[in-house]
Amino acid sequence: MQQDYLRPTSLEAALAALPGRQVLAGGTDILPAEAGAQAWLRHTPRPLLDISALPGLNGIEASATHLRIGALVTWAQLRRAALPPGFAGLQQAAAQVGGAQVQNRATLLGNLCNASPAADGVPPLLTLGAEIELASPKARRTLPLASFLHGNRSTALAPNELALALLLPLPPATARAGFLKLGARSHLVISIAMAAALIHVENGIIQHARLAIGACSAVAQRLPLAEAALLGQPANPALLLPEHLDALTPIDDVRAPATYRRHAALTLLRRLLETLA
Amino acid sequence: MTTLLVNGTAHSVTAAPATRLSAVLRDHLNLTGTKVGCDAGDCGACTILLNGAQACACLVPLAQAQDQAITTVEGLAAQPLGAAMQASFLAHGAAQCGICTPGMLMAAMELLATTPNPTAAETETALGGVLCRCTGYRKIIQAVMAATSLPSTTPPPGAVGQSIPRLDGLAKLTGQEQFGADTAPANALWLRPIRSPYAHARFSIGSAAHLPARLLTAADIPGRNSFGIYPDIKDQSVFAEGYARYRGDCVAALLGDRATVEAIPWADLPITWEELPAISAEAALTAPALHPRWPDNVLSTGHLRSGEAEPPAAHTATGTWQTSFVEHGYIEPEAGWAERHGDAIHVHGCTQAPYMDRDEVAAVLGIPLDSVRIIPSACGGGFGGKLDVSFQPMLAVAAWLTGRPVRTIYSRPESLASSTKRHPAHIQASASCDTTGRLTSFNFEGSYDTGAYASWGPTVAGRVPVHCMGPYRVPHVRARARAILSTNPPSGAFRGFGVPQAAIAQEALWDELADKAGLDRLEFRLLNALRDGDTTNTGQTLHHSVGLAACLEALRPHWHALRAARRHSAHRRAGVGIACMWYGIGNTGMSNPSTMRLTLSPAGRLTFHNGAVDIGQGSTTVLTQIAAQALGLPPAAFHLVLYDTGLTADAGKTSASRQTFVSGRAAQAAGEALRAAILRRANAGPDAQLALTNGILTVNGYPLALDTTLEGTGSFDPPTVPLDANGQGIPYATYGFAAQLAALEVDLQLGTIHLQKIVAAHDVGRAINPILVEGQVEGGIAQGIGLALMEEYLPGRTENLHDYLIPTIGDVPEIETILVEAHEPQGPFGAKGIGEPALVPTAPAIFSAIRDATGARITRIPALPHRVLEAIRHGH
Ligand SMILES: Cc1cc2nc3c(=O)[nH]c(=O)nc-3n(C[C@H](O)[C@H](O)[C@H](O)COP(=O)(O)OP(=O)(O)OC[C@H]3O[C@@H](n4cnc5c(N)ncnc54)[C@H](O)[C@@H]3O)c2cc1C
Ligand code: FES
Numbered sequence A: 001m002q003q004d005y006l007r008p009t010s011l012e013a014a015l016a017a018l019p020g021r022q023v024l025a026g027g028t029d030i031l032p033a034e035a036g037a038q039a040w041l042r043h044t045p046r047p048l049l050d051i052s053a054l055p056g057l058n059g060i061e062a063s064a065t066h067l068r069i070g071a072l073v074t075w076a077q078l079r080r081a082a083l084p085p086g087f088a089g090l091q092q093a094a095a096q097v098g099g100a101q102v103q104n105r106a107t108l109l110g111n112l113c114n115a116s117p118a119a120d121g122v123p124p125l126l127t128l129g130a131e132i133e134l135a136s137p138k139a140r141r142t143l144p145l146a147s148f149l150h151g152n153r154s155t156a157l158a159p160n161e162l163a164l165a166l167l168l169p170l171p172p173a174t175a176r177a178g179f180l181k182l183g184a185r186s187h188l189v190i191s192i193a194m195a196a197a198l199i200h201v202e203n204g205i206i207q208h209a210r211l212a213i214g215a216c217s218a219v220a221q222r223l224p225l226a227e228a229a230l231l232g233q234p235a236n237p238a239l240l241l242p243e244h245l246d247a248l249t250p251i252d253d254v255r256a257p258a259t260y261r262r263h264a265a266l267t268l269l270r271r272l273l274e275t276l277a
Numbered sequence B: 001m002t003t004l005l006v007n008g009t010a011h012s013v014t015a016a017p018a019t020r021l022s023a024v025l026r027d028h029l030n031l032t033g034t035k036v037g038c039d040a041g042d043c044g045a046c047t048i049l050l051n052g053a054q055a056c057a058c059l060v061p062l063a064q065a066q067d068q069a070i071t072t073v074e075g076l077a078a079q080p081l082g083a084a085m086q087a088s089f090l091a092h093g094a095a096q097c098g099i100c101t102p103g104m105l106m107a108a109m110e111l112l113a114t115t116p117n118p119t120a121a122e123t124e125t126a127l128g129g130v131l132c133r134c135t136g137y138r139k140i141i142q143a144v145m146a147a148t149s150l151p152s153t154t155p156p157p158g159a160v161g162q163s164i165p166r167l168d169g170l171a172k173l174t175g176q177e178q179f180g181a182d183t184a185p186a187n188a189l190w191l192r193p194i195r196s197p198y199a200h201a202r203f204s205i206g207s208a209a210h211l212p213a214r215l216l217t218a219a220d221i222p223g224r225n226s227f228g229i230y231p232d233i234k235d236q237s238v239f240a241e242g243y244a245r246y247r248g249d250c251v252a253a254l255l256g257d258r259a260t261v262e263a264i265p266w267a268d269l270p271i272t273w274e275e276l277p278a279i280s281a282e283a284a285l286t287a288p289a290l291h292p293r294w295p296d297n298v299l300s301t302g303h304l305r306s307g308e309a310e311p312p313a314a315h316t317a318t319g320t321w322q323t324s325f326v327e328h329g330y331i332e333p334e335a336g337w338a339e340r341h342g343d344a345i346h347v348h349g350c351t352q353a354p355y356m357d358r359d360e361v362a363a364v365l366g367i368p369l370d371s372v373r374i375i376p377s378a379c380g381g382g383f384g385g386k387l388d389v390s391f392q393p394m395l396a397v398a399a400w401l402t403g404r405p406v407r408t409i410y411s412r413p414e415s416l417a418s419s420t421k422r423h424p425a426h427i428q429a430s431a432s433c434d435t436t437g438r439l440t441s442f443n444f445e446g447s448y449d450t451g452a453y454a455s456w457g458p459t460v461a462g463r464v465p466v467h468c469m470g471p472y473r474v475p476h477v478r479a480r481a482r483a484i485l486s487t488n489p490p491s492g493a494f495r496g497f498g499v500p501q502a503a504i505a506q507e508a509l510w511d512e513l514a515d516k517a518g519l520d521r522l523e524f525r526l527l528n529a530l531r532d533g534d535t536t537n538t539g540q541t542l543h544h545s546v547g548l549a550a551c552l553e554a555l556r557p558h559w560h561a562l563r564a565a566r567r568h569s570a571h572r573r574a575g576v577g578i579a580c581m582w583y584g585i586g587n588t589g590m591s592n593p594s595t596m597r598l599t600l601s602p603a604g605r606l607t608f609h610n611g612a613v614d615i616g617q618g619s620t621t622v623l624t625q626i627a628a629q630a631l632g633l634p635p636a637a638f639h640l641v642l643y644d645t646g647l648t649a650d651a652g653k654t655s656a657s658r659q660t661f662v663s664g665r666a667a668q669a670a671g672e673a674l675r676a677a678i679l680r681r682a683n684a685g686p687d688a689q690l691a692l693t694n695g696i697l698t699v700n701g702y703p704l705a706l707d708t709t710l711e712g713t714g715s716f717d718p719p720t721v722p723l724d725a726n727g728q729g730i731p732y733a734t735y736g737f738a739a740q741l742a743a744l745e746v747d748l749q750l751g752t753i754h755l756q757k758i759v760a761a762h763d764v765g766r767a768i769n770p771i772l773v774e775g776q777v778e779g780g781i782a783q784g785i786g787l788a789l790m791e792e793y794l795p796g797r798t799e800n801l802h803d804y805l806i807p808t809i810g811d812v813p814e815i816e817t818i819l820v821e822a823h824e825p826q827g828p829f830g831a832k833g834i835g836e837p838a839l840v841p842t843a844p845a846i847f848s849a850i851r852d853a854t855g856a857r858i859t860r861i862p863a864l865p866h867r868v869l870e871a872i873r874h875g876h
């Protein structure tokens, strides 16, 4: 029994063929999941739409206002790109996704469309105010990342939609950003918790702060209370308080209990602020 | 039709576009150098270069490789850089079992293409996606860093004590080594075990007439439908009969052509399940019997009582510990194939114990022992997990019934679910010492969760009481270890047989007693250390080769230097820990003989018939060095006939750290016997010089013509005396000793552990091949790190290598190995064993260091960050 597999070379053909098929980019989420299912004979092959041969989707392009990251851009491309310091957090995340083999093939957009609560790309992209561009045969639309991600393995993608690109507004030239990931080993590890921050300090005073935490809720979240607490203040980690993380809803799982996750998230955030200040 | 450019050659392949590139390379192009350990991107064994960039071939659909340039391990030797890397791996001893090696080499190639002289950090980043379970990574890092600047030296001839590269090393670097999944006849049928998804269930199997493949069940077994390690305990079914005792218990197997079998969905199987409540080891003590034979669910109990009156004590320490299931995590999942030859059956595949496999297969088929031949493939790691049979009986049954060759390759989840594990131990222990710090008593109560079947549970229950007080003089010991059945995976043999768990308790108590007695923690251990002439708690007097004090003395300068170098920072506190161990070499109070054979033909062909399976630990090389030394000819003169029950004599299993000691002694005897035969013919004195050049044997320079094949056979069975009800006897002929230091930092806010350095002093009697010994030490330490900090198998929840974490290249710090040689007169040239000893002290040394840094006592293991943090909070 051969699995239905299409690898179109034009966007039109891809969009026309899309309904009923699962999009495959780097395959680093799809193929491992198949192996797990096959092991217990629970595998039901779905028709695949391989987008890796589509033209024009593998670039990182900068305009005056935005960075545009195509759907086929890999973590390795992102890690190696020469980008302003405001993208440092995203690049640090890129360097910590899986190992080099995964970074060489896995796409940033695949990470988002897969919508894992532990997706390392999401927190830094939330701090960057990322928007995601979706295409269907008839229309294109752009959604803020937070509206695109609905929950664990759930997104706003319609069955006939493909994610084409990420749009990242250029942060202020003096903005600084970082990403911290916590796991139980040094490489190849799914995060227990991770934190991203993008801040902009002028004359010792925080002018602009965006903070996000991942793996502590079904979808990674910005922390508006924490951000508000920092604005107009000197960068001082003690300003960040446990109650600023009240909106998080961490779970207990094989990696860690919820209480630890919450605690670790705050610790990571404070450390980030310390290094960025 | 897809075109691939592999190692510079274009190939056309007809396969579905979604086929994993790893499968295409292996199954269609017969390039089996690319290994598969998980099909999930987690192990990196399948790493290849795709347009120069490292990629997991298991995650690349064939369609994406169309017209792309692919480099596999088979293409390395033709490239100068590739050849240099292979040479460097060989010279550094960077490949042990070799299953990870192709992936390591390919990842390193990507790095060296842009960075010819990488730093250690660059190397770690580049190789971070490839797991190795054998080496502890340090030698791999060294090999990569030195690849482009390897000095061209000729290795020494290979006398005992010299580090020569592994004799079986080259094939591991070129992709030519054949592991269990690498060969099978093209017409082989595919066997797919069907396993219980429930920890505990009743089931019934209906008609399989609707299936496009055959369903083998218990009813198809021609002989005895059971197996087990002990001759009198055959409690595990090949195919369970109506009752499954763990998630992974095998109930049936599909048999047919591979594509058909793999397409059969679970829902089509004619099996009806009735799930029953799972029973933990704790609950089992009051639950109905899981096996009628053990009504109280206690499989086995080991006792030790030594010393009548307890000397007066000044200080006491007590504690309770809980460890977890630990998976062997060999990178090669179980795989093999079987074929019927008339009234005989041949079974090929990875194993640690071919002779035990033979016995089981014969009984399951109901045929004589000599109708079964086990032909081990290369073994991609074992560590105790490939001692029990897995695929062998069912493949044999399938091949026997159909007359067709039959193969199977376990998936990673199947391997994890079905294979044995390290016993989780619940330990309560207390110890006392007098005012001067001399130990007065030790009490130990260990409950080991032995899971659904006996496997090696009785061995663990037997070994633990002997070892649990450690290598110390303790006048009064009361110890009990019980192996308790449950509906968990069978716990079996895993590097140390329960001793690593016990060492965690014992060494933690010593730290507390040392502190209470006001003694330095190293000096406390030295004060109490066993020495030559001491009598152990089993009543055995150790006349020789008690090298613990020498190990501790060798560590002392490192201990002080590392302690002086502790630097605390805002969030981190530094600590240095210490732990010791001893380990009885060979089976506990039981015969475990080995026989080795050498022949020299009239044509001058010198052949070593060596039945000891080399699962990566290096026995092929070490035993040849020993035989060579005893014979008086260099290892290079030897042709090797390796482990095959049809060709070699029984060397016993590769476990219990016994091959160097037991088979080594047999190899020495074989070498001596052949030498004696030669000298008799030549009428030469004992110091005669032998040489073998171009098939001509010379004795003291004079050619010696042979009209018949000369033979030298040697056997050795270490002398032991079985333990009595109080654990008294001579359980082992000799013991390995070791002490290790761990230096680390603890993140006080996150509970993460950052290892800085391990210094390991091991008394191995004699290091036959020092670089191989170091490799065992480093690999054992890496597994000890995993046990201490991250490994926890939870059935159904950590059934893959991204949820079940083993150390990566970045998790093993610098290791300094100090080899202590306290000559063992019974061993070959004084040697003992090292396989298991290396692992035992690591976890306790790490916990000792955590306590040194923070005052926290780790009692729930592994010490995941949240547990460390909790312990720190409790500690204050
Ligand atoms: C060993 C290993 C380690 C890993 N480690 C990490 C880690 O540390 N952190 C982390 O966050 N992730 C990790 N991952 C997960 C994975 O690599 C990432 O999520 C990756 O970025 C997914 O990208 P992909 O191109 O491979 O996606 P694919 O597997 O091709 O697709 C993923 C999902 O997204 C959908 N999709 C992909 N592209 C599009 C598109 N353009 N439009 C619509 N839908 C689309 C697919 O249909 C699928 O549902 C790891 C994976 C492996 C195998
Ligand atoms: S087999 Fe591909 S990563 Fe394990």
Ligand code: FES
Residues within 6 Å of the ligand: B094, B095, B096, B097, B098, B099, B100, B101, B131, B132, B133, B134, B135, B331, B380, B381, B616
């Ligand atoms: S040598 Fe690396 S897994 Fe065996």
